[in-house]
Amino acid sequence: MPGSQQSEPDVFLIHNVVIGMKKLVLFILLWTIACQLFSQNWGQVGAINNTPSGMLNDTVSGLLYLAGNFRFNGVDTVDGFCAYDGSSFTSFGRRFDCVSYGCDPAFMVARYNGQLFLSGPGLTIIDGVDVKGIGQWNGAEWSAGMLGLYKHENDSNPYLDNYCIRDGVFYGVGLFRTAEGDTCNSVAYWNGQKWTGLDFLPYSDNSLPRVTSVIFYQNQLYVGGNFSWAQSGGADIARLDSTGWHMVGGGLKGGLSFVSDMQVYEGELYICGYFRKADGNLGNKIMRWDGQQWKEVGAGFCSPNVIPRKMMVYDGKLYVVGIFDCVDNDLLVSNIATWDGERWCSFGNSYFNNTILYIAEYKGEIYVGGGFTEVDGQPCRFFAKWVGDHSTDTCSEPISAAPEPKGEGFSLWPNPVRDILQLIAPSPVESVSVFDAVGRTVIRSEERGVARTSVVVKHLPAGVYFVLVRAGGKVWSGKFVKE
Numbered sequence: 001m002p003g004s005q006q007s008e009p010d011v012f013l014i015h016n017v018v019i020g021m022k023k024l025v026l027f028i029l030l031w032t033i034a035c036q037l038f039s040q041n042w043g044q045v046g047a048i049n050n051t052p053s054g055m056l057n058d059t060v061s062g063l064l065y066l067a068g069n070f071r072f073n074g075v076d077t078v079d080g081f082c083a084y085d086g087s088s089f090t091s092f093g094r095r096f097d098c099v100s101y102g103c104d105p106a107f108m109v110a111r112y113n114g115q116l117f118l119s120g121p122g123l124t125i126i127d128g129v130d131v132k133g134i135g136q137w138n139g140a141e142w143s144a145g146m147l148g149l150y151k152h153e154n155d156s157n158p159y160l161d162n163y164c165i166r167d168g169v170f171y172g173v174g175l176f177r178t179a180e181g182d183t184c185n186s187v188a189y190w191n192g193q194k195w196t197g198l199d200f201l202p203y204s205d206n207s208l209p210r211v212t213s214v215i216f217y218q219n220q221l222y223v224g225g226n227f228s229w230a231q232s233g234g235a236d237i238a239r240l241d242s243t244g245w246h247m248v249g250g251g252l253k254g255g256l257s258f259v260s261d262m263q264v265y266e267g268e269l270y271i272c273g274y275f276r277k278a279d280g281n282l283g284n285k286i287m288r289w290d291g292q293q294w295k296e297v298g299a300g301f302c303s304p305n306v307i308p309r310k311m312m313v314y315d316g317k318l319y320v321v322g323i324f325d326c327v328d329n330d331l332l333v334s335n336i337a338t339w340d341g342e343r344w345c346s347f348g349n350s351y352f353n354n355t356i357l358y359i360a361e362y363k364g365e366i367y368v369g370g371g372f373t374e375v376d377g378q379p380c381r382f383f384a385k386w387v388g389d390h391s392t393d394t395c396s397e398p399i400s401a402a403p404e405p406k407g408e409g410f411s412l413w414p415n416p417v418r419d420i421l422q423l424i425a426p427s428p429v430e431s432v433s434v435f436d437a438v439g440r441t442v443i444r445s446e447e448r449g450v451a452r453t454s455v456v457v458k459h460l461p462a463g464v465y466f467v468l469v470r471a472g473g474k475v476w477s478g479k480f481v482k483e
Contacts, residue, residue, distance in 0.1 A: 041348040041388030044380045045367065046089055047074035048082075050102040052369030052383055055360040056109040058116075063090075064362040066369065067106035067118060070382065071098050079126075080106055081118055086363060093142055096125030108160045112170050113192055117145050119160040119174070133157030148195040149176040149188065151208070161212045161225075168192075173211035173223055186211040187223055200245060201229050201238070213262045217269045218291050222248065224259030224271055237262075237271060249294045254279030263311040265318045266341050270297065272308040272320060286320065298328040298344050298399055299452070314361045316340065319347070321356035321368060328396040330454050331420065336368065342398040349392040350376050394458060397422050410476035412467060416483045419458045427472030429453050435466045457482055 052068035063083040071079055079095040080103035097104045104122025111117075116137040126135050126142040133156075136145025149158040158176030165171070170190040179188040184197025186209050200223070201209055209227030216222070221240040228235040234251020236259045252259070252275045260273040269289040275281045277300075284300030285308050301308060306324035313319075318339040327337050328344040335352045336359070338345050356370040366386040373381045397414055411424045423432065428451055434443035442465070443455060451471070460482045469476040 041350045041386070042368075042375045042380055042384040043387045045383045045385050046084070048072065048078070048382050050382065051105075051357060051371050053105045053357050054107050054109045054120075055358050055367070055369060056111065057360050057362045058111050060111055060114070064360065064367065065109045065116070066383070067109045067120065068369065069102040069105045071100075071102045079103055081109075084362075092137060093127040095123070097122045108162060108174070110160075110163050110170075112163075112165060112190075115145070117160075121156070121159050121175070123159060124157065133159045146170075146172075146190050146195065148180045150178045151176050161210075162214055164214050164216060166216050171214050171221065173214045173225070175208055175210055177208055185209055186225075187214070198240065201227055210258075213259060215262045215264065215269070217264055217289075222262060222269065224262050224273070226258040236273070236275075248289060253281050257281070260307065260309050260322075261311050263313055263318065265313050265339075268295070270311060270318060272311055272322070274307050276304065278304075285324070297339060298396060300327065302326040302328075302330060309355070310358050312359045312361065314366075319359055319366075321359045321370070323355035328454075329422075329450070329452055331394060331396045332456075335370075335372075343396045345395040346393050348386070348388050348390065349394065350388070394419055394456065396420055396454070410469065410471075410478065412478045412480060416481040417457060418483050419456070421455045421457050421467070421480060422452070423454065423467070423469060424452045425469055425471035425476055427451060427474075430470045430472075432470075433468040434460075435468070437464050 048070040049072045050068065050070035052066045052070065054067040056065040058065055063085055065083050067081050069080065071077065073082060073089050076089065076091065077094065078089065078091040079098050081092050083090045095103055104120060106118050106120030106123055108119045118135040119133060123131060123133055123135060129142045129144065131142060131144045132147065134145045136143050151158045158174065160172045160174040163170060163172045172190060173187050175186055176184065178184060179195035179197040182197030183199050185200040187198045187200040188195045189198065209225065211223050211225040211227065213224040222237065224237045226236060229247055229251070234247035236252040236257050237248045238245050239248050254275055257275040257279065258273050259271050262269060262271050270286065272286045275285065277284050281287065282294040283296045285306060286297045286300050288295045288297055301324050303325055307322050308320045308324060309322035311318060311320050320339065321336045323335055325334060326332050331344055331346065333346045334350060335356045336347045338347055352372045353374040354371040356368045356372065358369045360367050369383045373379065375384065397420055410426065413422050423429065432445050432453065432455055433441055434455065436442050442460060445455065462482050465480055465482055467478050467480065
């Protein structure tokens with residue numbers, strides 16, 4: 001009623017509502033700030049509409065070149081190939097093989113003898129020029145580059161997946177049968193004037209080896225991909241010396257195995273792809289070769305169906321990207337991790353909702369491209385730059401710190417521990433429980449039936465703790481100090 005006073009209960013109710021609204025507004029504000037801070041580990045670059053599958057940090061032009069399935073960068077048409085200068089994008093002609101949403105992918109971008117080369121399946125006509133699978137850009141116009149590769153008569157164009165340059169010679173691998181009439185089976189070299197085939201593994205008339213990576217290691221040419229050699233029973237990785245081709249360390253085992261990338265790091269050859277210990281390989285999805293034998297890279301990748309796609313050596317570390325969720329026995333990561341020769345580490349602890357296909361360093365910064373559309377729940381589409389810090393990174397224990405299991409005993413290390421406690425039991429672990437000094441359960445986890453496992457203790461306060469492990473129907477216990 002006009003002129004009447006509100007009763008005490010009404011005033012009290014209004015007061016509570018106002019206080020409640022203030023708390024809600026404050027909560028929303030803090031949550032928004034937290035999400036923004038968390039999502040700042042990675043920042044979207046440009047507005048390309050599909051997946052990049054190749055990158056080149058070109059030291060000649062000072063540009064970062066991108067190739068892939070994308071057709072647009074925002075409203076600009078780029079047709080699967082463009083350059084980035086750190087702030088803006090430049091397109092390079094119109095492709096005939098693009099449709100409304102994208103283009104057939106180009107996998108390889110290369111700089112050789114002052115020219116740019118672009119290649120991939122389906123690459124045909126650029127700016128009205130038939131480039132026949134390999135386009136050459138001289139700074140002003142496109143032409144057909146490195147002519148002389150052939151697949152089959154009346155078949156689609158040959159193309160290159162990857163390359164390396166040594167002593168001024170360009171070594172190319174991909175999908176093609178002959179080079180200047182020489183049998184090559186997807187491996188050949190170009191001296192600036194013509195191709196020469198390297199007479200790779202013999203195949204039938206209707207199939208070709210798919211070779212996706214090439215590198216020199218200890219002065220020998222190594223190639224990797226998806227191929228087999230009936231004479232040796234090995235597959236997917238081979239080397240060339242003065243006597244011919246040889247499988248490396250017996251090749252990979254498993255009917256679905258393949259090598260996706262190779263890099264030389266700290267004097268050893270690293271390979272990644274799809275191969276498993278369960279099929280007879282030494283490592284899970286990643287291994288290293290010292291010229292004589294295969295070695296593990298920690299415990300490799302955990303889940304059975306994950307695939308590391310690309311590696312990069314930068315700033316003293318090996319970077320690995322792909323689609324995976326953990327490495328080295330349960331160190332949680334999301335499609336990107338680093339290895340320093342002794343241990344694995346997460347990279348920013350961000351969550352990518354889809355695969356990372358490529359990683360590159362440009363002007364001292366890390367860029368990734370792939371099929372992701374969100375990072376940490378925030379929109380971030382296809383191409384991103386690292387803008388965060390590493391305060392939340394988590395690392396596994398160095399491999400040199402791992403003790404050898406003794407007899408039928410139970411081991412835990414390191415002790416004292418800061419981040420991750422490693423455990424080895426004499427039989428597959430069923431559960432792990434951690435108790436504080438007064439007997440309260442602070443960690444409990446069900447395990448996947450492996451004898452070696454790990455527990456993240458980084459969040460625990462410093463002090464003395466006890467661990468209880470159930471394995472093989474028995475109970476094992478130990479004590480550790482959290483620093």
